[in-house]
Every structure is written in structure tokens, then in C-alpha cells.
Amino acid sequence: DAGITQSPRYKITETGRQVTLMCHQTWSHSYMFWYRQDLGHGLRLIYYSAAADITDKGEVPDGYVVSRSKTENFPLTLESATRSQTSVYFCASSNKENTEAFFGQGTRLTVV
Amino acid sequence: EDQVTQSPEALRLQEGESSSLNCSYTVSGLRGLFWYRQDPGKGPEFLFTLYSAGEEKEKERLKATLTKKESFLHITAPKPEDSATYLCAVQGGTGGFKTIFGAGTRLFVKA
Numbered sequence: 001d002a003g004i005t006q007s008p009r010y011k012i013t014e015t016g017r018q019v020t021l022m023c024h025q026t027w028s029h030s031y032m033f034w035y036r037q038d039l040g041h042g043l044r045l046i047y048y049s050a051a052a053d054i055t056d057k058g059e060v061p062d063g064y065v066v067s068r069s070k071t072e073n074f075p076l077t078l079e080s081a082t083r084s085q086t087s088v089y090f091c092a093s094s095n096k097e098n099t100e101a102f103f104g105q106g107t108r109l110t111v112v
Numbered sequence: 113e114d115q116v117t118q119s120p121e122a123l124r125l126q127e128g129e130s131s132s133l134n135c136s137y138t139v140s141g142l143r144g145l146f147w148y149r150q151d152p153g154k155g156p157e158f159l160f161t162l163y164s165a166g167e168e169k170e171k172e173r174l175k176a177t178l179t180k181k182e183s184f185l186h187i188t189a190p191k192p193e194d195s196a197t198y199l200c201a202v203q204g205g206t207g208g209f210k211t212i213f214g215a216g217t218r219l220f221v222k223a
Contacts, residue, residue, distance in 0.1 A: 033211075042199065043156070043213040058210060090155050098144045098163075098203055101211065103155030 003027075006091050006104035013081050013111055021076045021107050023091030031094045032074040033101060034058075034066065036087040043090065049074055081111045114139045114205040118198075118214035125190055125221050133185040133217045135200030143204040145183050147176050150197045150216070159185075159198075190221045 004025040013019045025032065034046040045058030047066040055066050063085060065077045074093075078085055088108050092101040115138040125131055137145065144163055148156035160169045162178040169176050173194065175186040185198055200214040 035213075040215060042215040043201075045210055045212075048210060092155075098161075100146055100158040100161055101156075102158070105155050106153075 004091060004093055004102055004104045006089075006107050009105065009107060011107060011109050013109070015082060015111055016080050019078045019081055019109070021078075021089055021091075021109070023074045023076070023104060025072055025074075025091075025093045025102075027093065027095070027102075028071055029093035029095050029102075030071070031096070031101075032068065033092040033094075034064070034074070034076045035090045035092065036060065036085075037090060037106075038087050046076065046089075078109075081109075083111050085109065086111045114202070114212050116200055116202055116212050116214035118200050118217050120217060121215070122218040123220070125187075125219070127191055127221055127223050128189045130186070130188045130190070132187070133198055133219070135183040135185070135214055136181060137183070137200075137202045138181075139202050139205035139212070141204045142202060144202070145178055146201040146203075146211070147183070147185055148199040148201065150199055156199055187219070190219075192221045192223050195219055195221045 007022045033048045035043040037043050044060050049055045049068045052071045088106050090106050091104045094101040117136045119134045147159040150156045160176040165180045173188050177184045197216045197218045199216045201211045
């Protein structure tokens, strides 16, 4: 199906483990983003990418790693998960600057 | 520092009772202001983009307006299906094309 999909939808992991959240879009959008959403904070940008092999930090990048070897995929890795990384993670894409973003359904991550 | 503040945090309306949501922003060189709707357990869904003060956009019962300091989302004669969280976001200032989101307004419309 066309669109932007995230996997898994739900994930429980233990403190210290590495976990990767997947994001795939079928529009060939240049820009892709990772946000986390927490009560009282709204959506905060973790990392973004303007094109394949081009990534940059957002507002809250510590503890996260991204890569973008193909335009359509933008995985987010938590190298050593901490309880403070318990959150809902959203991936988004957009066609160009200053335009709307299209969001995935989110991944609810719980770190125990 | 670039900032987006939404008010109120929550709003309860009766069906048909019109009201407005506020989004105040502090950013130099606004490139775009966005409104999104988010339903529980789902990702935000795009509603409007506004680019310059004085601009207005409408969609069904929703109308978005923009000034140099704030944006309003007016809801006319809301229905229960309008219940959702409404998010405001801006691009511009020191963030370039990175988008800064407000915390949102949770709207409840009772039949």
C-alpha cells in the first residue's frame, strides 16, 4: 500500500538493549523525520534527513542513531535503551521544504 | 528561542457551539505555519498551511487564520467527530525547515 509505514507498532524492551524502529515511505519524498511524542512536550524532532545519505540532528538526538542508505527507508536505532526513551515515536516525510509532512501511525516503545 | 504555545490545553464544547483555538509563535522569518489533527493512537493528519500574515484557509467547519504573532483555528458548529487533538507547528527562524510543534489542544465535542 502507498504511504508511510512504521514497524513495529508496539515494542517492549529492556534497559540497555539496542532496538531499531523502522520507517518506510512509498512516495519517494526527499525529506524524512523522526519525532517523539510525550505528554506535556508535544512532538519533538529527533533526527531528520534531506536526502539519502544526508542526516542531521534535531532537538533531542542524544541516545539515537539514524541512517538513510535508500530514499524510502529511515530507520531509528536506540543504541542502549533507557527508561527516559519510553515514548511514542513518529516517522514523517515531506516532498519539499515548507510543505506539510505525512506521518506514520507511530511506534509505542516501552523501556523496562 | 523559537517557540510555539497553544491554548487552551483542553476545550469542551457542546455540539454546535463555535469556538477558536489559539497558537502563539515566536520565530523570526516564518516560512510556514501548519495545523494538524491527531486522533488517539494515530499519527497527525495535515489540515492547513499558512505562509503570510492575513492569509486564511477553510475546510468544512474549520477555518485557519494567521497574524504576525499568532494563528487561530476557528471551529464553526462543531460535531462530535471533530473531537481530536489539534496541533500547531511552525517552520522558520533558527531552525530553518525543521518544524517546531506546540503541545496541542485537546478538543471534546459532546452531542
